[in-house]
Amino acid sequence: MHYNLALIGFGNVARSLARLLLRKQDVLKSKHNVTFSFTGISTGRHGFAVNPNGLDIEKALELVESGKDIFSLSSLEVKSSLDVIKNSQANFMFENSPVNTQTGQPAMDHIRTALELGMHVSTANKGPVVHGYRELTTLAESKGKSFRFESTVLGGAPVFSVMREAFPLAELESFKGIFNATTNVILSRMESGETYEQALAYAQKIGLAETDPTNDVDGWDAAIKVAALVTVLWDTPMTPQQVNPTGIRGITSEMIAKAKAEGKRYKLVCSAEKVDGEIKVGVSPQLVDSTSPLYGMMNSSTGVTFRTDVIIDYSIVLSEKPGMTGGPVETAYGLFADFANIASIVK
Amino acid sequence: MHYNLALIGFGNVARSLARLLLRKQDVLKSKHNVTFSFTGISTGRHGFAVNPNGLDIEKALELVESGKDIFSLSSLEVKSSLDVIKNSQANFMFENSPVNTQTGQPAMDHIRTALELGMHVSTANKGPVVHGYRELTTLAESKGKSFRFESTVLGGAPVFSVMREAFPLAELESFKGIFNATTNVILSRMESGETYEQALAYAQKIGLAETDPTNDVDGWDAAIKVAALVTVLWDTPMTPQQVNPTGIRGITSEMIAKAKAEGKRYKLVCSAEKVDGEIKVGVSPQLVDSTSPLYGMMNSSTGVTFRTDVIIDYSIVLSEKPGMTGGPVETAYGLFADFANIASIVK
Numbered sequence: 001m002h003y004n005l006a007l008i009g010f011g012n013v014a015r016s017l018a019r020l021l022l023r024k025q026d027v028l029k030s031k032h033n034v035t036f037s038f039t040g041i042s043t044g045r046h047g048f049a050v051n052p053n054g055l056d057i058e059k060a061l062e063l064v065e066s067g068k069d070i071f072s073l074s075s076l077e078v079k080s081s082l083d084v085i086k087n088s089q090a091n092f093m094f095e096n097s098p099v100n101t102q103t104g105q106p107a108m109d110h111i112r113t114a115l116e117l118g119m120h121v122s123t124a125n126k127g128p129v130v131h132g133y134r135e136l137t138t139l140a141e142s143k144g145k146s147f148r149f150e151s152t153v154l155g156g157a158p159v160f161s162v163m164r165e166a167f168p169l170a171e172l173e174s175f176k177g178i179f180n181a182t183t184n185v186i187l188s189r190m191e192s193g194e195t196y197e198q199a200l201a202y203a204q205k206i207g208l209a210e211t212d213p214t215n216d217v218d219g220w221d222a223a224i225k226v227a228a229l230v231t232v233l234w235d236t237p238m239t240p241q242q243v244n245p246t247g248i249r250g251i252t253s254e255m256i257a258k259a260k261a262e263g264k265r266y267k268l269v270c271s272a273e274k275v276d277g278e279i280k281v282g283v284s285p286q287l288v289d290s291t292s293p294l295y296g297m298m299n300s301s302t303g304v305t306f307r308t309d310v311i312i313d314y315s316i317v318l319s320e321k322p323g324m325t326g327g328p329v330e331t332a333y334g335l336f337a338d339f340a341n342i343a344s345i346v347k
Numbered sequence: 348m349h350y351n352l353a354l355i356g357f358g359n360v361a362r363s364l365a366r367l368l369l370r371k372q373d374v375l376k377s378k379h380n381v382t383f384s385f386t387g388i389s390t391g392r393h394g395f396a397v398n399p400n401g402l403d404i405e406k407a408l409e410l411v412e413s414g415k416d417i418f419s420l421s422s423l424e425v426k427s428s429l430d431v432i433k434n435s436q437a438n439f440m441f442e443n444s445p446v447n448t449q450t451g452q453p454a455m456d457h458i459r460t461a462l463e464l465g466m467h468v469s470t471a472n473k474g475p476v477v478h479g480y481r482e483l484t485t486l487a488e489s490k491g492k493s494f495r496f497e498s499t500v501l502g503g504a505p506v507f508s509v510m511r512e513a514f515p516l517a518e519l520e521s522f523k524g525i526f527n528a529t530t531n532v533i534l535s536r537m538e539s540g541e542t543y544e545q546a547l548a549y550a551q552k553i554g555l556a557e558t559d560p561t562n563d564v565d566g567w568d569a570a571i572k573v574a575a576l577v578t579v580l581w582d583t584p585m586t587p588q589q590v591n592p593t594g595i596r597g598i599t600s601e602m603i604a605k606a607k608a609e610g611k612r613y614k615l616v617c618s619a620e621k622v623d624g625e626i627k628v629g630v631s632p633q634l635v636d637s638t639s640p641l642y643g644m645m646n647s648s649t650g651v652t653f654r655t656d657v658i659i660d661y662s663i664v665l666s667e668k669p670g671m672t673g674g675p676v677e678t679a680y681g682l683f684a685d686f687a688n689i690a691s692i693v694k
């Protein structure tokens with residue numbers, strides 16, 4: 001089976017994905033008889049390119065990473081992401097445009113268009129999950145295709161596929177986790193004596209926090225991940241606004257020192273619980289002690305504990321990498337895993 | 348689809364499984380159109396029963412739990428587990444006979460017979476995994492059936508299915524974990540000031556440790572789990588003897604107190620690493636500090652950290668249950684999940 005791939009969004013994650021696909025190209029072919037070519041690329045600032053016969057992906061990576069436009073690679077004149085999707089003749093689209101927490105756009109339109117054209121879709125974008133899960137899943141099913149989003153919550157580490165494949169007929173009762181690496185780095189470094197400003201500056205220096213850290217430190221990134229899990233795992237629509245997060249700006253060095261003296265830590269705790277059919281959610285800084293699975297998640301480590309009716313307190317933890325800050329490579333694997341699973345090679 | 352189920356072994360785990368199947372009976376039918384009946388039961392001390400038209404499972408539970416023989420339920424004269432398998436007309440067998448670390452028998456013969464008769468098999472028994480993985484998997488495939496063993500390593504919490512379904516084309520580089528709950532309880536309680544003897548007595552009192560604790564405290568239970576993971580995940584046969592474990596008998600209260608003062612803990616660490624194609628394994632007590640994902644696993648909590656070429660340090664942790672000691676119910680879920688997955692209801 002040959003796949004024509006469209007990359008909508010060509011930032012760090014999508015470029016890591018392209019490299020991962022190239023690295024796994026031989027094993028895909030030899031083990032599963034799956035081949036692929038890239039037939040459409042849409043970038044934020046370096047133009048658009050399509051070629052149904054296959055684009056030179058190495059050249060595209062080189063052009064974008066040296067700040068050049070990719071239009072020279074294109075066999076057709078295309079001027080938008082939708083143009084790329086429609087002309088790529090792709091049968092699998094990776095959607096990695098910037099997140100829009102409020103509307104899920106333009107990712108929603110990209111995914112709708114791709115599914116209507118009969119493509120499978122995988123996205124690392126949380127927007128369309130919280131704003132379009134039911135609609136897009138229904139649309140995908142009506143076309144016999146799949147809409148997947150493994151990368152959206154735990155940075156590419158398997159979460160949705162674990163609950164889908166490894167917990168048959170289990171009833172999820174609650175989950176609790178740490179979903180935002182930036183705030184966890186800040187709180188960890190404040191425990192080691194840094195001020196909030198120093199810790200934030202460090203998180204920005206290593207490329208984890210953005211110049212405007214609002215989305216992380218005020219809890220919105222965590223809230224959209226909670227909303228995504230609730231939306232999918234309980235099939236119950238929820239927006240980050242409904243989660244109504246409290247961030248970490250109110251946590252002072254003094255509070256952290258006092259907690260430390262008591263053997264406790266502040267964590268930006270994400271939680272959801274289903275009680276009598278009603279779902280209660282929260283994102284807020286909370287004190288946890290060493291009996292909590294969250295206590296040991298330091299620095300850029302993130303993780304989640306699921307409680308079900310059959311397995312009680314099953315945790316998944318993505319630990320900080322030795323000498324690394326995580327990020328694009330692992331997120332790229334989530335997209336790759338969606339592709340590999342959909343290509344039916346994992347049976 | 349209707350399944351005739353044979354239960355070979357009818358101890359705590361198998362009886363929990365029977366109750367779990369009854370509890371999930373309606374959702375199996377309504378959601379997936381799967382029905383089942385029990386057509387064969389083999390017990391260790393309470394006899395054997397078969398009825399291809401279905402045995403009264405509630406009655407069987409009642410008889411065994413009041414110490415009575417189940418033969419009165421049988422429609423045929425059967426006198427051995429092999430008789431039960433051959434006469435049950437089952438198409439799915441759960442194998443839960445006692446573990447034999449040295450040979451994998453009699454489970455090996457039970458499973459071979461069942462597969463040859465065209466049954467799917469799920470087992471919580473580690474013996475046939477380390478002694479027969481390749482043979483039994485090959486036999487199962489030749490019959491178009493499955494041989495599964497989700498319950499063998501982490502007490503029913505998904506591990507094998509996670510690696511199989513959620514990590515497509517990832518290369519496992521190493522794993523490290525705590526696989527034995529008894530020794531973890533003992534080490535945890537010694538850290539709180541109990542002697543080895545007191546801690547062991549507690550583990551026996553709550554039903555975690557056996558009267559003869561050798562299998563746990565000398566590391567053999569941990570070693571067979573390491574061997575099972577190596578055998579399956581790297582498709583490389585390995586026995587517990589090759590793992591050659593060191594247990595916790597050499598760890599004194601003084602050593603634990605000294606470690607605690609330094610912010611460290613002894614854990615019975617299970618590890619395996621693949622370096623240049625060679626697999627190095629170990630089970631031994633090791634000092635871990637708070638940066639290790641193993642540090643926070645206290646009491647009956649167990650878990651494993653996988654390092655792959657794509658996701659670095661992904662941990663799965665089964666935490667101690669509030670007010671519970673874990674055990675049969677969760678192990679039963681591993682068997683149930685194998686059944687549910689094989690019955691193709693998770694798609």
